[in-house]
Amino acid sequence: MTKSKPEFSILVIGGDGIGPEVTAEATAILDLLSAHPKGRATFNLLPRLFGGCSIDKYGVSVTDEVLETGRKADAILMGAVGGPKWDGMRHGFEGPEGATLRLREVTQVYANLRPCEYFAAGNSPLREELVRGTKFIVLRENCGGAFYGPKEETSDYASDLWSYKRSEIERVTRMAAHLAISKASPKKTVISCDKANVLASSRLWRKVVQETMEREFPDVEIVHQLADSATTLMMMRPTLFNGVVLADNTFGDLLSDLAGVIPGTLGVLPSACLADIPVQKWGDKPIKGFYEPVHGSAPDIAGQGIANPIGAILSTALMLRYSFGMEEEATAIEKAVNLTLDEGLRTRDMKGTASTTEIGSTIRKTLLELLNEQAL
Numbered sequence: 001m002t003k004s005k006p007e008f009s010i011l012v013i014g015g016d017g018i019g020p021e022v023t024a025e026a027t028a029i030l031d032l033l034s035a036h037p038k039g040r041a042t043f044n045l046l047p048r049l050f051g052g053c054s055i056d057k058y059g060v061s062v063t064d065e066v067l068e069t070g071r072k073a074d075a076i077l078m079g080a081v082g083g084p085k086w087d088g089m090r091h092g093f094e095g096p097e098g099a100t101l102r103l104r105e106v107t108q109v110y111a112n113l114r115p116c117e118y119f120a121a122g123n124s125p126l127r128e129e130l131v132r133g134t135k136f137i138v139l140r141e142n143c144g145g146a147f148y149g150p151k152e153e154t155s156d157y158a159s160d161l162w163s164y165k166r167s168e169i170e171r172v173t174r175m176a177a178h179l180a181i182s183k184a185s186p187k188k189t190v191i192s193c194d195k196a197n198v199l200a201s202s203r204l205w206r207k208v209v210q211e212t213m214e215r216e217f218p219d220v221e222i223v224h225q226l227a228d229s230a231t232t233l234m235m236m237r238p239t240l241f242n243g244v245v246l247a248d249n250t251f252g253d254l255l256s257d258l259a260g261v262i263p264g265t266l267g268v269l270p271s272a273c274l275a276d277i278p279v280q281k282w283g284d285k286p287i288k289g290f291y292e293p294v295h296g297s298a299p300d301i302a303g304q305g306i307a308n309p310i311g312a313i314l315s316t317a318l319m320l321r322y323s324f325g326m327e328e329e330a331t332a333i334e335k336a337v338n339l340t341l342d343e344g345l346r347t348r349d350m351k352g353t354a355s356t357t358e359i360g361s362t363i364r365k366t367l368l369e370l371l372n373e374q375a376l
């Protein structure tokens with residue numbers, strides 16, 4: 001009797017702008033794995049409208065049905081949302097980006113991991129001797145802070161409350177320490193970035209991070225760095241950040257986009273938003289994750305077929321590793337991306353001429369060769 005494969009349900013959100021273009025290349029990888037004779041799991045893809053395209057069709061940026069599907073799914077894969085067409089619709093959480101915030105909140109994916117690595121095939125504007133050897137993970141608190149505090153918005157006055165509770169800081173600090181100890185980090189170091197010199201929420205942040213690390217992770221080094229000077233240091237001496245760069249929602253958003261300078265494009269940076277400590281091995285209960293590239297909907301290049309799909313494809317690798325414990329498949333995808341770049345195939349953001357679909361199909365072809373060689 002043949003043993004049936006586990007099935008995982010994935011809410012798929014193409015979104016707006018280049019979102020659907022890059023997401024198509026990521027879902028094609030999941031389809032390839034589902035269909036492969038050695039594939040260990042079947043991925044049931046649940047595509048839905050979300051963001052600006054949902055406003056156009058349903059009048060709201062996210063329907064209750066989509067929030068419910070996200071809540072129930074094993075994982076979520078998203079491209080990006082937003083664009084000039086919907087810029088005037090952003091009151092509260094009503095706009096396209098508000099939908100992303102609501103879905104992150106209902107799924108409680110409090111830890112946003114944004115790995116950044118220098119690779120020779122990239123096109124960093126920074127001198128090679130500065131960036132060589134850079135490898136860190138920006139770990140951004142994802143469900144609190146200024147993004148979620150009560151808002152007031154009138155034509156003369158606006159405010160966003162930037163607040164944190166001890167418990168929110170503790171849980172993301174534990175995730176930072178977990179990552180620092182794991183093989184994803186080159187060093188057992190957490191570099192926490194804040195503005196404890198001016199913001200009350202940052203002062204609590206620094207105190208709770210320090211206390212949690214001392215109490216629960218005495219073997220992990222903890223460094224505190226003011227977030228403004230961290231930006232200069234990240235560009236001048238990026239290897240100083242090797243390890244886990246822990247920051248709140250706002251500073252983490254900025255630092256992770258800044259990290260795009262190191263490989264030379266936002267287009268290659270993946271991200272994973274996790275609701276719990278990652279799955280350790282195949283067969284463990286899946287943990288909920290929301291996977292999306294770091295970049296946005298890039299309206300300036302949407303519809304031209306030139307968007308870099310690597311950030312979305314690497315986000316899929318993170319899904320396999322962190323939600324499902326499929327380390328071998330995740331590593332094979334990452335290897336296929338590197339081999340494709342080594343062949344010289346690049347999109348325009350990396351000074352190449354390849355299209356989104358050419359990159360995607362070459363990565364899949366290489367992945368297939370790797371899977372055929374590999375014993376899973």
Ligand SMILES: NC(=O)C1=CN([C@@H]2O[C@H](COP(=O)(O)OP(=O)(O)OC[C@H]3O[C@@H](n4cnc5c(N)ncnc54)[C@H](O)[C@@H]3O)[C@@H](O)[C@H]2O)C=CC1
Nearest residue numbers: 080081082083097266267295296297298300301307308349
């Ligand atoms: N998770 C999400 O849904 C996010 C949505 N956004 C939204 O996206 C829209 C555009 O925001 P921007 O500030 O322009 O940031 P962006 O990340 O969309 O674009 C910044 C620059 O990077 C380039 N770029 C981004 N991704 C690329 C890719 N895969 N390949 C090649 N080049 C790429 C763009 O062409 C642009 O020059 C806004 O409406 C914003 O709110 C922004 C960030 C995250």
Ligand SMILES: CC(C)CC(=O)C(=O)O
Nearest residue numbers: 097098100101253294296
């Ligand atoms: C909701 C998003 C538009 C916020 C953002 O820029 C991000 O998560 O990277």
Ligand SMILES: [Mg+2]
Nearest residue numbers: 253254257294
């Ligand atoms: Mg951002």
